[in-house]
Amino acid sequence: xxxxxxxxxxxxxxxxxxxxxxxxxxxxxxxxxxxxxxxxxxxxxxxxxxxxxxxxxxxxxxxxxxxxxxxxxxxxxxxxxxxxxxxxxxxxxxxxxxxxxxxxxxxxxxxxxxxxxxxxxxxxxxxxxxxxxxxxxxxxxxxxxxxxxxxxxxxxxxxxxxxxxxxxxxxxxxxxxxxxxxxxxxxxxxxxxxxxxxxxxxxxxxxxxxxxxxxxxxxxxxxxxxxxxxxxxxxxxxxxxxxxxxxxxxxxxxxxxxxxxxxxxxxxxxxxxxxxxxxxxxxxxxxxxxxxxxxxxxxxxxxxxxxxxxxxxxxxxxxxxxxxxxxxxxxxxxxxxxxxxxxxxxxxxxxxxxxxxxxxxxxxxxxxxxxxxxxxx
Amino acid sequence: xxxxxxxxxxxxxxxxxxxxxxxxxxxxxxxxxxxxxxxxxxxxxxxxxxxxxxxxxxxxxxxxxxxxxxxxxxxxxxxxxxxxxxxxxxxxxxxxxxxxxxxxxxxxxxxxxxxxxxxxxxxxxxxxxxxxxxxxxxxxxxxxxxxxxxxxxxxxxxxxxxxxxxxxxxxxxxxxxxxxxxxxxxxxxxxxxxxxxxxxxxxxxxxxxxxxxxxxxxxxxxxxxxxxxxxxxxxxxxxxxxxxxxxxxxxxxxxxxxxxxxxxxxxxxxxxxxxxxxxxxxxxxxxxxxxxxxxxxxxxxxxxxxxxxxxxxxxxxxxxxxxxxxxxxxxxxxxxxxxxxxxxxxxxxxxxxxxxxxxxxxxxxxxxxxxxxxxxx
Numbered sequence: 001x002x003x004x005x006x007x008x009x010x011x012x013x014x015x016x017x018x019x020x021x022x023x024x025x026x027x028x029x030x031x032x033x034x035x036x037x038x039x040x041x042x043x044x045x046x047x048x049x050x051x052x053x054x055x056x057x058x059x060x061x062x063x064x065x066x067x068x069x070x071x072x073x074x075x076x077x078x079x080x081x082x083x084x085x086x087x088x089x090x091x092x093x094x095x096x097x098x099x100x101x102x103x104x105x106x107x108x109x110x111x112x113x114x115x116x117x118x119x120x121x122x123x124x125x126x127x128x129x130x131x132x133x134x135x136x137x138x139x140x141x142x143x144x145x146x147x148x149x150x151x152x153x154x155x156x157x158x159x160x161x162x163x164x165x166x167x168x169x170x171x172x173x174x175x176x177x178x179x180x181x182x183x184x185x186x187x188x189x190x191x192x193x194x195x196x197x198x199x200x201x202x203x204x205x206x207x208x209x210x211x212x213x214x215x216x217x218x219x220x221x222x223x224x225x226x227x228x229x230x231x232x233x234x235x236x237x238x239x240x241x242x243x244x245x246x247x248x249x250x251x252x253x254x255x256x257x258x259x260x261x262x263x264x265x266x267x268x269x270x271x272x273x274x275x276x277x278x279x280x281x282x283x284x285x286x287x288x289x290x291x292x293x294x295x296x297x298x299x300x301x302x303x304x305x306x307x308x309x310x311x312x313x314x315x316x317x318x319x320x321x322x323x324x325x326x327x328x329x330x331x332x333x334x335x336x337x338x339x340x341x342x343x344x345x346x347x348x349x350x351x352x353x354x355x356x357x358x359x360x361x362x363x364x365x366x367x368x369x370x371x372x373x374x375x376x377x
Numbered sequence: 378x379x380x381x382x383x384x385x386x387x388x389x390x391x392x393x394x395x396x397x398x399x400x401x402x403x404x405x406x407x408x409x410x411x412x413x414x415x416x417x418x419x420x421x422x423x424x425x426x427x428x429x430x431x432x433x434x435x436x437x438x439x440x441x442x443x444x445x446x447x448x449x450x451x452x453x454x455x456x457x458x459x460x461x462x463x464x465x466x467x468x469x470x471x472x473x474x475x476x477x478x479x480x481x482x483x484x485x486x487x488x489x490x491x492x493x494x495x496x497x498x499x500x501x502x503x504x505x506x507x508x509x510x511x512x513x514x515x516x517x518x519x520x521x522x523x524x525x526x527x528x529x530x531x532x533x534x535x536x537x538x539x540x541x542x543x544x545x546x547x548x549x550x551x552x553x554x555x556x557x558x559x560x561x562x563x564x565x566x567x568x569x570x571x572x573x574x575x576x577x578x579x580x581x582x583x584x585x586x587x588x589x590x591x592x593x594x595x596x597x598x599x600x601x602x603x604x605x606x607x608x609x610x611x612x613x614x615x616x617x618x619x620x621x622x623x624x625x626x627x628x629x630x631x632x633x634x635x636x637x638x639x640x641x642x643x644x645x646x647x648x649x650x651x652x653x654x655x656x657x658x659x660x661x662x663x664x665x666x667x668x669x670x671x672x673x674x675x676x677x678x679x680x681x682x683x684x685x686x687x688x689x690x691x692x693x694x695x696x697x698x699x700x701x702x703x704x705x706x707x708x709x710x711x712x713x714x715x716x717x718x719x720x721x722x723x724x725x726x727x728x729x730x731x732x733x734x735x736x737x738x739x740x741x742x743x744x745x746x747x748x749x750x751x752x753x754x
Contacts, residue, residue: 040697044704069672069697077675077693085689295446298454312462316454320417320446327421327704 003141003184003211005243005264012355015235015262016348021212021243023089023141024182025081028056030243030264031348033255033341034091036272039064040074040084043272044327044334047086053307053339054346057089057141059267062134063098066126067117071137079139091142091267093247094131094173094188097149097216108148110165128172136179144214145173147188152220159192166190167204174208186245188216193226195233202237213238214245215263219254228257235262252281252344252368256361259348271341275333278322281340285369287315289333294319307339308332380518380561380588382620382641389732392612392639393725398589398620400466400518401559402458405433407620407641408725410632410718411468413649416441417451417461420649421704421711424463430684430716431723434466434518436644439511440475443503444494448514456516468644469517470624471508471550471565473524474593485525487542505549513556521591522550524565529597536569543567544581551585563622565593570603572610579614590615591622592640596631605634612639629658629721629745633738636725648718652710655699658717662746664692666710671696684716685709 002024009018021028035042035050038061042050050058060080065071077083080090099106099113106115112127126134131146147166150159170187177185187205191197205213215234218227231246238244243264249255250268258266271281280287282302287294289301297315305311309318309332321329344364351360379401386395398405412419412427415438419427427435437457442448454460457467476483476490483492489504503511508523524543527536547564554562564582568574582590592611595604608623615621620641626632627645635643648658657664659679664671666678674692682688686695686709698706721741728737 039701039703040694041703041705044708046705046708068701069693073673073693076673077691083691083694085694296450296453314454314460316446316450317417317460317462324416324445326416326418327707328418328423330704331421331423331708 002181005212005241007240009353011352011357013358014260016259016352016357017262017264018349018352019243019264021089021264023184025087025089025141026056028089028265029349031255031259031345031352032056032265033250033345034059034265034267035338035342036060036267036269037084037086038269039068040080042334042338043276044331045338047084049335050086050338051088053335054342055088055338057091057265058086059091059093060138060140061098062092062095062131062138065092065138066095066134067119067124071134075137075139079137081139089142090138090140091245091265092135092138092140092144094144094146095126095134096131096144096147097247099126100149100151110168112146128169129176132173132176132185136177136183139182141183142212143177143183143185145170145185145187145210147190147216149217149220150190150192152193152217152222154192156192156194156197159190159194159197163190163192163197163201167201167208170205170210171208174210184211186210186212186214188214188247189234189238190217191234192217193222193230195230198230198234199237202234206237206239210242212243212245214247216247218246219248219268224254224257227254228261231258231261231263238262250341252341252364255341255345256348256364259352260357260361271337272334275337276330278329278333280333281337284367289315289319289322289329291319301336302340305336305340306343307336309336309339379558382589382618384617386730388729388734390735391637393636393729393734394639394641395726395729396620396641398466398641400561402464402466402518403433405466405642406726408632408636408722408729409433409642410627410722411436411642411644412715412719413437413644413646414461414463415646416445417457419711419715420653421708422715424461426712427463427715428465430712431719432465432715434468434642435463436468436470437515437517438475439469439472439508439515440503442469442515443472443511444496444501448511452514452516456514458516466519467515467517468519468622468642469512469515469521471521471523472503472511473508473521474526474624476503477526477528487545489523505546506553509550509553509562513554513560517560519561519563519589520554522547522562522564522587524567524593526594526597527567527569529570529594529599531569533569533571533574536567536571536574540567540569540574540578544578544585547582547587548585551587561588563587563589563591565591565624566611566615567594568611569594570599570607572607575607575611576614579611583614583616587619589620589622591624593624595623596625596645601631601634604631605638608635608638608640615639627718629718629741632718632722633725633741636729637734637738648714649711652714653707655706655710657710658714661744666692666696666699678713679717682713682717683720684713686713686716
C-alpha cells in the first residue's frame with residue numbers, strides 16, 4: 001500500500017473534517033494528536049503502553065537521532081520501527097526546527113545549515129538532501145521537508161526570503177527523495193504572520209504536489225488569536241484531498257481551534273513534558289500534583305478518566321511518588337496526559353461526525369478553562 | 378487465614394528446603410527473592426509488571442514510609458497494599474537498619490533510638506513499640522522486630538550488649554503487637570560474627586516463639602566466607618517449621634549459598650540499583666550496557682532470557698536509552714534484573730525438588746562467575 005488520505009466527512013458547522021491516513025504501518029484516524037518520541041522513545045513509555053492508550057502514530061526527531069545514536073546505526077538495526085519496537089506509523093520532522101533553534105550555533109546558506117552539536121561541540125551540515133537521506137535511513141512513514149521556521153517576530157523582508165528559500169529547499173527534498181512508495185514527504189507552509197507570504201508559500205508548495213502539507217512557524221510565541229488568524233487564511237489554500245498537519249501544538253484549546261480550522265494532525269511535547277513536572281490535564285482543568293492540598297486526597301486525578309492511572313491510583317499516592325522523585329510518578333502522569341489528549345481527539349472526531357463540535361468545545365472550555373495560551377515551540 | 382509456613386521438602390544434598398508461606402494476601406513459594414519497594418514503589422515498576430515477572434512478595438521500608446508520606450497517611454489510605462495497589466504479600470522491615478545507618482545522627486538508649494531525619498533535620502524517636510505501631514498502620518503481612526544491626530567489625534562486648542538488647546526489644550515488640558491475625562512478627566537473630574553470641578541470640582528468640590525468624594547483621598562488609606560460616610552454625614538453630622529470612626542479600630552467589638544453608642527468603646536492592654546504573658545480570662555474567670562494544674550489538678541482553686526486555690529489545694537500543702538518560706532504559710533493566718533473580722530462585726526451587734541443587738549451582742557459576750563479593754548492606 002502506498003500513502004493515501006481519505007476525506008470521510010466535512011463538518012456542517014466549520015472547517016473541521018474527518019479523515020483517514022493510510023500508511024505501510026497502518027491507518028490513522030484524523031484529526032489526530034501525535035505523541036512525541038524525540039529520541040526513539042516516548043519518554044517513560046513502552047510501545048505496548050502507547051497502544052493501550054490508543055496512540056495511532058508517534059513523532060520522532062531527526063536532529064536528535066542524527067546526532068545520537070546516528071541514522072546509520074538505526075538503519076543497521078532495520079529502521080526506526082524495528083529499533084524502538086513500534087510497529088505503527090511514525091512521522092519524523094526534518095531537523096530544521098531544532099537546528100534553527102540553536103541560535104548562534106548555526107549558520108544558514110542557500111546550500112543548507114552548518115551547526116555545532118549541542119552535545120559535544122562537533123561541526124555538522126544539514127542540507128535538504130541530507131535531511132532526506134537521514135529520514136530515508138530512519139524509515140519513518142511520513143517525512144518532512146527541510147524548512148526554515150522563522151522566529152517570531154520577524155520582518156516581512158526576512159520572512160519573505162526565508163519562505164522562498166523554504167520552497168526551493170522543498171523542491172530539492174522532493175527531487176532527492178526516492179523512497180516514495182514507503183515514505184510520504186510533506187511540504188511545510190511558512191510565511192510567518194504575513195497573509196501574503198503564507199498565501200504565496202501555500203501556492204508554491206501546492207504546485208510542487210506533495211502528498212501532505214504542514215503548517216509550520218506557528219505556536220512560536222505569537223498570541224493565540226494571531227495563530228488562529230493565520231490558520232483561517234492558510235488552511236483553505238491547502239488541497240482538500242491531502243492531510244494537513246499543524247506542527248508543535250498540543251494544548252486542548254489549540255487543538256480544538258486548529259481542528260475547527262481544518263487541521264488533521266498535530267504534535268507537541270506539552271503533555272509528556274507537563275507529566276514529568278507533575279502537571280496533569282483533567283476534565284476540570286490543570287492539576288499540579290505537588291500542591292499540598294492533594295496530600296490526603298485519596299480520589300483519582302480525574303474521576304471521569306478511564307486511563308490506567310485514574311483507574312488505579314489516588315492523588316495522594318501520585319503526589320508521594322513525585323515528592324520522592326520516583327520514576328513511577330512520571331510514568332503514571334505521562335500515561336494520563338497522553339490518554340487525555342488522545343481521548344479528547346477521539347471525542348472531537350465523534351463530535352465532527354455528529355456535527356456538534358462547537359457545542360462540545362464550549363462545554364469543554366466551561367469546565368477546563370484555557371490553562372495555557374500556547375504550545376511549547 | 379492466619380500466617381503459616383509449610384515445609385514441603387528437605388534436600389537430600391544440603392540444608393536447602395522447599396516450602397510455602399501462607400498470608401492473608403496470598404501464598405509465597407520458598408526459597409524466594411523479594412524485590413525491594415523502599416518508598417511504596419519498586420523503583421520504575423507498576424504492580425502489574427511485578428506480577429508479570431512473577432514477584433510473589435515485595436519488601437518496603439518502615440523508616441522511609443514513616444518519614445514520608447507518613448504511616449498515618451498510609452493508614453488513612455487503607456494501608457500500604459491499597460495505597461500502592463499491590464495486592465500480594467508485603468514484608469516491612471523495622472526501620473532499625475536505616476536508623477542505625479544514620480551514624481552520628483542517632484542515639485541509642487534502652488528505651489529506643491533518637492535520630493535526626495536525613496531529609497529535613499527534624500528529631501524523631503523510634504522504640505520497639507513505635508516500630509510496631511508504624512508497621513501495624515502500614516498493614517504489611519510480615520513485620521520485623523526492631524533490632525540493632527551491629528556494625529562490622531565490632532567487639533565481642535559491644536555485640537553481646539547489642540544482641541541482648543535486641544532480644545529485650547524483640548520481647549517488647551511481641552508484647553505490643555496485637556494484630557497477629559493479619560501480621561506475622563518475625564524475630565531477628567543478631568550476634569555479629571561470634572558463634573557463641575549467634576547461638577545465644579537464636580536460643581533467646583526461639584524461646585519467644587515468633588512465627589518466623591530472620592538472620593540479620595550479615596552482608597554488612599564481612600568476607601563472604603565469614604557470612605557462610607555464620608549461616609552454617611546459625612540456621613540449624615532455627616525451628617524447622619518456621620520460615621528463615623536472610624536480610625539484605627541479592628547477588629546470585631549469595632542466594633545460592635544461603636539457600637544451601639537453609640534460608641527461605643531474601644531481599645536486596647542490588648538488582649534494582651544495578652539496573653538504574655545500566656548493569657545487567659545475565660546467564661553469562663554481568664553486562665555494563667554503556668560499554669562502547671554494545672553500540673552496534675543488535676542481539677538481546679541475554680538471548681536465553683524470557684523477560685519482556687530480552688524478548689523485545691537489542692543491546693544497541695537499550696544502550697542508546699542509557700546514554701540519553703531515557704527512563705525507559707531504567708525500566709527495561711529493572712524488569713530484566715528482577716526477572717533474572719526471580720527466575721533463578723524458581724530454578725533453584727525446581728532443583729531442590731529434583732535434588733540436584735549443587736550441580737545446578739556449579740553449572741551456573743561456571744557461566745556466571747562471582748561478579749560480586751557481597752550484597753549492598
